[in-house]
Amino acid sequence: MDKQELGAFLRSRRERLCPQDVGLPTGPRRRTPGLRREEVAVLAHISTEYYVRLEQGRAPRPSAEVLAGIAGALRLTDAESGHLHVLAGTAPARAGLHRRDVRPSILALLERLPRTAGFVISAVFEVLAWNDLAAALMEDFAPLAPRDRNLARRAFLGPARDGATPYGISDAAEFRYHVVTQLRTTVARYPADQDVTGLVDELRTGSPHFARLWERHDVQAAPMLTKTFRHPTVGEVTVDCDTLSLTDRDQYLVLYTAPPGSRSAEALDLLNVLGAEAGHYSA
Structure with missing residues (x-):
């Protein structure tokens, strides 16, 4: 599990979404772009504290169910969701080196x-x-x-x-x-x-x-x-x-x-x- 890359990826995706993208009211003017962390946590059905720790690279490995909730909350594509699982260490592991020999x-x-x-x-x-x-x-x-x-x-x-x-x-x-x-x-x-x-x-x-x-x-x-x-x-x-x-x-x-x-x-x-x-x- 690459905690720092996982946190950076989650943060980059959260900052690209607006409340209206996920069906939330716009509300007052925001000082920073994107959704708030607590909004993502609510949409993903996890605690705000745990999501904050994920973005900061301090949380333990999330379960597949938690990742699925986060992927849905952040409106990730299939490719992005797969990448999320790779970063979290829940995807099948590959060999240590990429292959260069062609069949x-x-x-x-x-x-x-x-x-x-x-x-x-x-x-x-x-x-x-x-x-x-x-x-x-x-x-x-x-x-x-x-x-x-x-x-x-x-x-x-x-x-x-x-x-x-x-x-x-x-x-x-x-x-x-x-x-x-x-x-x-x-x-x-x-x-x-x-x-x-x-x-x-x-x-x-x-x-x-x-x-x-x-x-x-x-x-x-x-x-x-x-x-x-x-x-x-x-x-x-x-x-x-x-x-x-x-x-x-x-x-x-x-x-x-x-x-x-x-x-x-x-x-x-x-x-x-x-x-x-x-x-x-x-x-």
């Missing part, structure tokens, strides 16, 4: 996918495996060291950190936000993994933007359904984005496709022929 069946699948740029990322956004079309669309990851294949590090600390967009993508801001929310849940699952905590510390120290987003304690981003790459050789390529969770290893299979007959589909076909040396991004 052979997934590696074979990547090579068989037609007209699809596909790659696998770890729980900390390291590109672990990819097919030729992904290398042609983004970059050839083969000569890069593992730390340089990390998309989180590239997004916040790489050449794109000063306003440019990694791989010329159209949704760089959304992607950076997605990175932060995913890493927030990853740290909660692997608090003893120094590769995980070290990456977060590096990003918090090296990127004020990451640090600001990190302090929001968000754990769920809107799904990215489409993305446009501005490729140096074939121009704009708009793709549909599908991300499949490989739950046994806490990894993700990312697939980029384009509608048949579209200009973007033709661009992917051309990249498939030209290969990874077709062009490289400067940012």
Whole structure:
């Protein structure tokens, strides 16, 4: 149980709610934003003293029933509720380290996918495996060291950190936000993994933007359904984005496709022929 993170998460969610959000009268003007602690306690059917101690990181581990009440009181989403249980230590525990080995069946699948740029990322956004079309669309990851294949590090600390967009993508801001929310849940699952905590510390120290987003304690981003790459050789390529969770290893299979007959589909076909040396991004 991470008492300090649990308290910070509860406080961040309480301060975002207004009385009318939970069916309470607005009342007189408030000096601080959000619900009062006693209001959350009443809605969650627990004592105010116990809830205050939870936010301060001084309370014993709450039961699943108490967490369910708090989740309802704070109007948490399913993802936020799951994160709450992880922080409280009531969710099933994972192994101490996140996995970087990709199943052979997934590696074979990547090579068989037609007209699809596909790659696998770890729980900390390291590109672990990819097919030729992904290398042609983004970059050839083969000569890069593992730390340089990390998309989180590239997004916040790489050449794109000063306003440019990694791989010329159209949704760089959304992607950076997605990175932060995913890493927030990853740290909660692997608090003893120094590769995980070290990456977060590096990003918090090296990127004020990451640090600001990190302090929001968000754990769920809107799904990215489409993305446009501005490729140096074939121009704009708009793709549909599908991300499949490989739950046994806490990894993700990312697939980029384009509608048949579209200009973007033709661009992917051309990249498939030209290969990874077709062009490289400067940012």
